[in-house]
Amino acid sequence: MLVIEEHLVVSHKKPTLTPKAIIHQNFGNKASYVVEEVKEVHQIECPGLSIPQMGPCLYRCTLQLPELSVISGTFKKKKDAEQSAAEIAIEKLGICSETIDPTPQEAQESLVARIAFIFSEKFLLCDHPLGGHIRATLWRKGDLCRSIPISVLAMYDPKLLSLCKCINPDVESNPFLVISHIKSATANLYQYLATSERHLCIRRLTPYPQDIVESLMKEHGSLECIQVAAIRIPSSVEQSIEQVTLRISLREYYLDVIANELGLEDAANVMISRNLGKASSETRLFFTAPKPYLLDLSSKFANGKETLYLMGSLNVRASYFAGQDIAGDAILASIGYTRKSRDIFYEDVSVRLYYRMLLGKTPGGIYKLSREAILASELPSRFTTRANWRGSLPRDILCMFCRQHRLSEPLFSFHPFKTSSLLSGSRLKVAECGDNVIEHINGVCVTSSTHSDSELFKCEIKLLSRCGDLILLCSPKDGYKKQNDAIQNTSLKVLSWLNMWFKSMILSFERLCETADDFNIQIYSSNIISEILAGQSTHNGQLNAIQCNKLVEPTYMDSSYDMLGDLVQSLKIEGPFSGVCPCNGSLPCIRYSVSLAVQSQNVKEVIEVCDEFEFEVGVGATVSYIEEVVMQMSVGQYAYFSTNFLSSDLVFASSGESVKMLSLLSSKDCCIEYEISLIKVTEPPEERMEQALFSPPLSKQRVEFGVQQILESHASTLIDFGCGSGSLLEALLNYPTSLEKMAGVDISQKGLSRAAKVLNSKLCTNSDAGRQWTGVQSVILYEGSITNFGSQLQGFDIGTCLEVIEHMEEDQACLFGDVALSFFRPRILIVSTPNFEYNVVLQKSNPPAQEQEELDDKTLLQSCKFRNHDHKFEWTRAQFRQWASDLAARHNYKVEFSGVGGSADVEPGYASQIAVFKRDWEVKDVVKHAEEHHYNIIWEWNSRKE
Structure with missing residues (x-):
């Protein structure tokens, strides 16, 4: 009987152990961690508001050891508290946490001992995955009995791989070198093991004890046959991947079945990739060892990717998946042995899974899979x-x-x-x-008048x-x-x-590398980056063989194709207009279904359905044309449209019916059809914060303030600078005023389109209902920047710019003030902007209680955030007054200060501060400007034409 004990093996380049792992090595179960939750209640008093608020949930850990007890600090995560306690204990006990790597000579000796142990009787009975392979070889006949492919040893035993890396670090980038080292080490065990000159396998010379073999035969003697779905990846990119079925008897070695699928007699020359996906996954690529590797395992061939290219056998797609060179056709399958059970483990691998794995190798694809919305989401x-x-x-x-x-x-x-x-x-x-x-923050950051x-x-x-x-x-x-x-x-x-x-x-x-500076990226190894990206480009190229009509188009990535009409056909929106619409920064929630349709055959196959898909508007979190359509909808409405711009790999990744999809994609008139319903819209944080404290909301209070100014001034014409989606203009139609003409100007076409639809619906509703109390005769919307001069915007009685300037850079906001009062020159100009000091109340800023007494108002203000992520600045009352007073003095205007939300007499003042600029002199001449800007008329309404 051959009895071989494994020698002590020290892994090469052991990963740095965590403090908890080091404590476990030294104390095992004697180390006791007790984590307790630390609750702290902090309170802050704001003028007119006293709201107790719980602080963040923190954790503290007590580590009890035989020799001492330590207590960690407080942390937001339990595991951080445990690691901190362990780290404190290690420092107090003076435990050395460094690991020592073996020398190449020591690793070589350990490699020989490890191989001998693997072929011992003790290892045969253990639950190691490699033991399952050895037990399966007992069913093989003749010389194949007890014969294990070297590739199996290399890929299913991490210790062997680790030792080979210690001997030769190049193993990390070229796993084929492992085979050479294992074969060389096995030569030292010629009395117990034999290697084949023609095949890459190792065979135990003496049989295992008969009683052990018979016991294993009874345990795994079922005649059952299993069927495992797998994917064949041809070497030629001209050929599409295909589904195959592996039929395996439980008395067969499954690698022999895979070998037959690859055209080989047995598993001796089947190579195996690293596991793909999660560490616990048994999904791997199986492929044929190229002949140069069989004839000479020296570095001449083992490092020669060029050799495979010259042979024409390099499988680029499979190599991209595995991260290593793969020659010839490959089988992608999820099958093998695990530590959890001695039975063979297997899962079906479908075409859909293949494309999802391909998608999961890209940044955008990883995000799509995490959203479970492949055809709708974008990074x-x-x-x-x-x-x-x-x-x-x-x-x-x-x-x-x-x-x-x-x-x-x-x-x-x-x-x-x-x-x-x-x-x-x-x-x-x-x-x-x-x-x-x-x-x-760019540059300076705090808004107090003193240095901080x-x-x-x-x-x-x-x-x-x-x-x-x-x-x-x-x-x-x-x-x-x-x-x-x-x-x-x-x-x-x-x-x-x-x-x-x-x-x-x-x-x-090359162009990608040129854009690196725009992202603050410095490239140090363009070769490695190009290798990572090369495989994906091959996949993109091979899609031409399975694409549908215009589904894969370079123009999809062209920024000039950002208009809805270029991407969407047959758009139809149904349902009553509810008035609750998405806006920039809001979170619309939609239900959608996507189908692949062939109009000539009257066929439509659903490929993806999502009952709740929520995304933030304005950050590119969804496919561009979906966002464009949703922005035209209100809650409760339905939209239907079709498009030709969608790559076929996304279709295969979404649909389980690959054969049917391939047939439909080959049709000339196939297209993608979307059905979308808008379920709800969550308003941006700014509106949510304001509505929690103010009734009516600040937006309505600002409108009422403007209406009061209109009534007092008897203004007949009004222009809204930065009108956005027309919320102010729409609201003014609800009040009986002296206004006869209204205009709005904005730089966003999207906002102006929404404004036109809202205003048109409102005006038509008022007309149908016979509401005569509004005297507005015309409404016009202009496209352009409010910092450019244009004579079209002159001659208005009153101008409004409500909650707009904070969305501009600060110098542009100042420029607008000068342009408005020197060129546009309305009789009255109303400008409102958030009061930054009021954010303390809105956001309930809450420093720790023990620090409360040490903080003054200015320091407390520094902890506040802006009300909206799109705000470029927010002014305090002093800053706003300084800007408005200087502006009025320069252009001979008078200015009055007011606001809405809160009170001027109670700190911290109004939530929204307002400056009213008034001109008490008559305009006698028409201002001309050398660089006059012409504003495009986006939409116009006239009561006489109606």
Whole structure:
């Protein structure tokens, strides 16, 4: 009887152990962790408001060891508290946490011992996955009995792979070298094991004890036959993938069946890839070892990808999946042995799963899969707030992308810095608002009149290869108040840059590298990046063989194709207009179904249905044409349209009927049909915060303030600067005023389109109902910037600019004031903007109680966020008064200050501050300007024409 004990094996390059793992190594079950929740109640008094608020939920851990007991600090996550307690204990006990790697000579000796142990009787009975392979070979006949392919040893025993990496680090990038090292080590065991000159396999010379074999035969003696669905990936990209069925008897070695499918006699020369997907997955690629590898396993062939190219056998698609060179046809299957059971494990692999795995190797695809909305979702271009983000977070997507392409985990480093500011010239740029709000700051940041400091964080991300080589570095200049906000935004920058390649079929790699500076990315290894991206371009190219009419078009990525008419056909919106519509920053929730239709055959197959799909408007979180359509809808309405712009890989990834889909895609008149219903709309945070405290809402109070000014001034004409979707103009139609003509101007075509639809519906409703109390005779909407001069905007009695300037850069807001009062010159100009000081009340800022007494009002103000992620600045009362007073003095206007929400006599003043500029002199001449801008008329209504 052969009895061989395994020698001590030390893995090469062991991953750094966590503090908890080190404690477990030293104390095992004697270490006891007790985590307790720490509850703290903080309160803050605001003028007129006293709301108790719970602080964040924190955790503290007590670690009890035989020798001592330690207590951690407080953390937001339980696992962080446990790790902190373990780290404290390690430091107090003086435990060394460094690991020692074996020398190549030591690793070689351990490799021989490990192989001997694998072929021992003890290993045959264990639950190791490799033991399942050895037991299965007992059913084989003749020399194949007890014969194990070397590729099985290389891929199913991590210890062997680790030792081979220690001997030769090149194994990491070329797994074929493992076979050479295993075969060489086996030669030292010639008394017990034999290797074949023609086949890559190892065979135990002496049989296993008969009683053990008979016991195993009885245990696995079923005659049952299983059928496993798999995918064949042809070597030629001209051939499409196809579904195959593996019929395996439980008395057969499943690798022999796969070998027959590949045209081989047995499994000896079947190569196996690393597992694909999750670590627990048994999904792998099985392929034929190329002849050069069989004849000579030296580095001459084992490192020669060029050899495979010259032979014409390199399977680019399979190589892209596996992250290693694969020659000839390949079988993608999910089958093998696990530690959980001695029975063979298997799952079906469908065409749909193949394309979902392909999709999961791209940044946008990972996000689509996390949303479970492949045909509707897109990776957003901006991270505004954690509350508005749906699906996997950017950091998680980046980590998944690195794993899929066998890169090291991304390295995130933080650089805290202090930034100071003065009252004048403060330039705080906000990227989001809400609970986890990103405070995006460029330059100076605080709005108090005295000098103060605020700590911000910059995040730097490094992508490294498995060998530790630096691939790229992303180091944005933007600062954020929270570390997590910095991580998410910087991760999204890297993902957005990479996604440019994966979404486009016409972008060259050279052009992609040229755009790196725009994303604050420095490339250190263009070769590795090009290898990662090369496989995807091959997949994009092979889609031509299975695309439907115009479904894959380079123009889909062309920015000039952003108009709805270029993407959507036969748009039809049904249902009554409810008035509740999406706007920028809102969260519409839709139900949709997508079908593949062939009109000539009157056939329509549903390929994706989603009952609730919520997305943020304005950040690219959904397919462009879906957002365009939804922006034209109100809650309760239904939309129907078709499009030809959708790649066929997304169709296959969504649909389970691959054969039927392929047949439909080959039709010349096939198209994609969408059915969408708008279920609800969640308003942006600014409106939600205001509505929680004010009744009526601030928006309505601002309208009522404007109406009062109109009544007092007897104005007959009004122009709304930055009218957006026409909410003010629509609201004014509900009041009996002296207005006869109204106009609106905005730079957004989307907003103006919405305004036209809303105003037209309102005017038609008033006319049908016979409401004569509004004297408005004409309404006109202009497209253009309110900082440009145009004589079309002259001659109005009253001008309004309500909650607009904060959406502009601060210098542009100042420019608008000068243009409005020097060129447009309305008799009255009303400008409103948020009072930044009131954000303390709206956002219920809540510092820890013990720090409360040490904070003055100005320091407390620094903890506030802007009310909307799109705000470029927000002024205090002093800043607003200074700007308005200087502006009025320059242009001979008088200015009065007021506001809505709150009170001028009670701190912190009005929630929305208002300046009313009045001109008491007559305009005698028409102002002319050398660079006069012509405003395009988007929509016009006239009561006489009606």
